[in-house]
Amino acid sequence: MKTHPIVGWLFVIPALILVFFFLIYPTFRTIQLSFDRGEGFTTSQYVGLDNYVTLFTQDRQFFDVSESPPRGAVFTTILWLILFVPATVGLGLLLAVMANAVSYEVLFKTIIFIPMGISFTAAGIIWRYVYSPDPSTGFLNALLTAIIPGFDPVAWLGRINIVNYALIIAAIWTSTGFNMVVFSAALKSLPGEVLEAALVDGANALERFWRITVPMLWPTTVVLITTAILWVLKAFDLVYIMTQGGPRGASRIIGFTVYWETFRTARPGYGSAVAVIMLLLILPFVIFNIRRFRAEG
């Protein structure tokens, strides 16, 4: 179609101005600030690699290999990746397959999906109540006290060795519905003939699941795993609302640490260094996206 070349630019210019001033320029500026003290949210004093050196050698709430297992926001983020990603994607698949076989599928999927509609702020309050250490009000402690004789109520969010698992469970609650709905749609778009052929061949339910359903859903699974990983790397709200990174920094993750160091401990340069590390972790996905785009032409 023939139009004056300027017309295309007129349509995209407002969007380009916005992404330049809010995404492109700030990202480069943050890299610059990570080599600075950054006081007053601007370049104040160049410090070279000091922020990075401090992060990896002196900040035990960020990177601590003196203990086994290692602690700090970097390792807590890795723990989230190891536990949260397979759990939310796997559970999503399992529930989608199971719901597919019953008549109340729609109702079931709606119930699991509801948490996707509310904010992590509200979800955080909801789960703080579930985890309340008081067994007369906190559901989890009340339930365990009722089932297990002599059970001592636990401060789920107040114990260094428990807090991350408690947070991960809350996160699984918020996001499994999303994975389930995507898997469910993919399931329904699978060609029925393949499953029918397998039925005729005498394959049982488990065989059909592993040898047909799972391989055919693999492209969907890759997308969902990628999404879950990116979600963990960027996560902030749930940790901020439920624990503020505590107790003693035990539940800090990268996306939370950026905010906390920048605004709460008021060290923008230091927080920017954490942001740059976050960016480096996300970089493989940038490259992955570009490759996909190039491949699609």
Next chain:
Amino acid sequence: MTTVTATPHVETAPRARLRIPPVPRLLLHATLILVALLWLEPTVGLLITSFRPRGDIASSGWWMFFAQPRFTWENYQAVLSAQGMGDAFLNSFKIVIPGTLLPVFIASLAAYALAWIEFRGREFIFLVIIVLLVIPIQTTLVPVLQIFNRLGLTGTYLGIWIAHTAYGMPFAIYMLRNFFAGLPRELLESARIDGGNDWTIFLRIILPLSVPAIASLAIFQFMWVWNDLLVALVYMSNPETQPVTVRIQALLGTYATEWDIMSASAFISMIVPLLVFFALQRYFVRGITAGSVKA
């Protein structure tokens, strides 16, 4: 690209069910019902709590409501006025309406050009948009705050409208461009032969044909802005203009274990998204699944 091409929605037509023997079938039902109850407990528990009198909440769990059913609106009345949730609720609306309409409109313009106008640099621009899809907000906060401070935009509605518009851009352009590109070429060509220019084609052909995609995007953006904490926490921390999410985290600092206040506040913040969710479930699910890249 990390997007799901299928357009799933919760209410799909039931297909022929597989035949399952009775015992496994019973186990299947038991598991699903147990999972559904477990999934509901956190929300329902807090919802019931929000309607119980303060004294009851402090002394017993929500399940005791069924033993001593006492109901009150007092918690809601208290947080709406004394705790500022009423004002915060209005602030959320002031933020979310322009924060939805602006990005949808500006992204539609860009998406149309990227899909249907041939100009130099088009490929490159789309590539940049794809890269920006995964850039986290956290890496932009300090420099944007510096710009805002210099322009006097910190804590203003104008500032947060622009911020949400900009942060919503990559995904909105990506989603709409892919939808627009799938519209039939003949339609646009015949409009051009009839003397239509790009602006009239955009307004009279592209937009009307894209209502479902634009609706999905608008609902996704609406929910994203309404539920946002981080952006508002950094740019709108001022008590007069803060939205519900920021207000709740402020209340948490003082009333963390006062569940009468926290439960009612949480549900005030949830009413609007839940209404949108139940009323427009199909569009919402479509938007959020396509939006997996952003969330």
